[in-house]
Amino acid sequence: MPPQTPILLLKTKSSPHDGYEDYFSTNGYTPSFIPVLEHRFHTENLASVRELFASGAFNTDTTTTTPDNGSKEASVCKKKYGGMIFTSQRAVEAFAEMIEQKGLPFHPSQSTPLPLYTVGPATARALAPLRDTYLPTATIHGADAGNGHNLAHLILDHYNALQLQLQLQLRLQQDRPSDADADLGSHKPKPSLLFLVGEQRRDIIPKTLMDTGRPAAERIDVDEIVVYETGEMGSFEVDFRDVLRRERQGAGGGPIWVVVFSPSGCEGMLRVLGLGPFKSASASVDRDGDGDGEGRRRDVFVATIGPTTRDFLRERFGFEADVCAERPSPEGIAEGIRRFVDGSGE
Known part of the structure; x- marks a missing residue:
């Protein structure tokens, strides 16, 4: 040998x-x-991430109402976040440590996917065990993106298509299936994405997703939370x-x-x-x-x-x-x- x-x-x-x-x-x-590099996790910020799950910020609740005309209509209680972004293994490790120490109070709707966007296969592999154990409705995307620019455009395509699909499903739950495609092309507020980041990071992903030069219907709001800091x-x-x-x-x-x-x-x-x-x-x-x-x-x-x-x-x-x-x-x-x-x- x-x-x-x-x-x-x-x-x-x-x-x-x-x-x-x-x-x-x-x-x-x-x-x-x-x-x-030496990495230090931000315990207070990680606690705030856990509280977002506990408060239902990632949940979508579908309810059925009966208007005055007697027809049934489904409506969605707006959720704050529709997915998460991870671009470093350190962010995944910080998230994992929080979950392992405190648990994850999350009871998602089985019909609503939770996309997790990542750049590179290593970060995707690190996310997979967390997904399997704690986030049963989550799907991982971006393992082959290669860099933040490519991931941002993958998110624009995938997340916007996903939100249109969820709108369509919502309208099909109503008693007016012929109107199922109505208004799908119009701008409707969509849940933001939560981006767990380090203290030092590039801003290409938020800038690309929230670019004001992009049509309003395509923009995706991103909230960043610093979950770790780095020093040599x-x-x-x-x-x-x-x-x-x-x-x-x-x-x-x-x-x-x-x-x-x-x-x-x-x-x-x-x-x-x-x-x-x-x-x-x-x-x-x-x-x-x-x-x-x-x-x-x-x-x-x-x-x-x-x-x-x-x-x-x-x-x-x-x-x-x-x-x-x-x-x-x-x-x-x-x-x-x-x-x-x-x-x-x-």
Whole structure:
């Protein structure tokens, strides 16, 4: 059996399962996790999310009334939210911790779906156990979106179509089926989406969904609640150096891959590796040292999870990553590495 290739993942290992560990440990790699960021959950804001479920903000109640003309009409008690958005595993973990500690007081109508929108397969996988256990009417969308721009347009298409379908079902419950299609194209207020976010986030999704240049009937209101904050780990460089030294000693001169998931930690990574602006002759003196200077053949290669981090390394530090994944997933990284190895003769 060929030796496993060390792959150092500059991220916090997700719980209870991490898709990157599952994939790489069974596909010829030995994964190690070096956390770059420290995450702190906002307990007060998470409590407010729980209270939204308890107060019925996600419920739709259909009632039947009898107007003066004797006909029966169905009406819906307006709910505040018709779905949720998650664009990070940390937001899912914060939501999960709240549920596991406090429970989720939610008794949805079995006929009304609750869409959960996510960007990327890892976040979708993290959501699936919560959906199965606590949100039986929920459906997960966006695992293949790839980025916030694509997810926003997926939401516009899917959520607006879903709301039109629910309007149609409501009218079919009335005694005037011939009017079922009436007014479906007109603007009717729709429930907002709840977006659980970190303290630092891009606003492309809310801006796209609430864009005033879009027809009013297509706009979707979004409420953001910050459920975690992030700061760089003070011990990152020390931890990274220790893991790198250990893997170099065990790799026997074979390649080691480092995967970068965000601009955070890029400077520390390059400093430890002696790459980019930190390249120096002294970095290459000791084979068991930390640098990858010009004095010897490189044994450490860098992959980024996507173009944002690749461009940050390029523009800020003048460093060109060896691989940029075309898809932000374990499979995307592995495919990029395979192409690099096949093309370089490594």
